[in-house]
Amino acid sequence: MNSQPDTPDLANAGASSDIQAGRYYGRGIPYLPIEGYPGKLIAIEGTDGVGRSTQIQLLREWLEVKGYGVIETGWTRSPLMQPTIELAKSSNTLNKLTFVLLYATDFADRMEKEIIPALKAGFVVLSDRYIFTALARAGVRGVDRLWLRSLYGFGIAPHLVFYLNVDVKTLIARVLAARGMDFWESGMDLKVGDDIYDSFRAYQSKLLKEYGSMADEFHFRVVDARRSIDKIQEELRKQVAAFLEPGAASKSDG
């Protein structure tokens, strides 16, 4: 329903060339100007079961001890949308388009009600997943990538994006040991087969590929997530410290 039938302008849809940390990716939210807000947005990305929440919890404690105000925000956690998304997932009426739009609504709510106010007040916002999860999930389901980038043009480019990278073999072992495979994390809605193990493997492989393809475009800092919790945390802290306190970057921190 575009008045111009040609494809949307990539520059406005959020191409890597003009991404600026702390600014909107695309057309933004006109009634919420965000220039000059003192807060910092740090996104921790990675597929299901890669260890994001553990890392965020540790990072948060460390930042708070250092005196930063920290808030966390996470995918589908908006009070407005969480019940709706759960309800929609439990019924069989969701299709890829409504799936994408429900996620986007949840993100918009958190953007307006959590992330932007926190940035304005000078908080460090730790985001458990960010728009890349939505882009990856929709991408493997065949949703137009340019449309997705335009849709998420109201998102703010984080100051740091850590991508916890893992191979599918390590991931499977970890998920099985922790809690088992879940319907959606296995992409069972894609109906590639009845076997949850095979489906999980195929779906997560595609997802990992999709995340990987976004690394350059969105300036991911790729972190090898196959290592121990402590090793990963150490690397995250080092990079976060270097960003937040450039002067004290050389001083190592435990």
Next chain:
Amino acid sequence: MTFSLLHATDFADRLLYKIIPPLKDGMIVLADRYAYTAFARDATRGVDRQWVRELYSFAVRPDLSLYFRVPIDMSVDRLMARRVKLKFYEAGMDLGWSTNPVESFRMFQGKVLDEYDRLVEEFGLEVVSAVGSITEQQRIVRGLVSQQLQINHVEIPDEQPA
């Protein structure tokens, strides 16, 4: 933004379940409001115009779009005649322009009408004056619809060898 996106979600659901299947079957689909409502309403709420258009780019472009235009005063009078309480969002009360629902409605819907006027040009909406009687309006609508359907009927024999 959430207002805009929730409506888009609802629209996508209706498009895929209620609009596309009958179109595929060759039926005529009558849509009471379409994406244009979102374009007008969301822009009035301060959402980026181009963003909303790109958001709805998954929608099917209608073969015929009718816009029933009415002056804001008449709109208010008609609504007040049969309904005392204006709906919160319909009156744009969320924008906080006025605490008086009727006043807020007038301001908000007045701006929405301005947005519709932009859309008439941009998307070639057929304007039907909604000031006249129902019978008069229906006559115009039937004229436009039958014209549209005949155009489609003419195209079919063209594609077949004589």
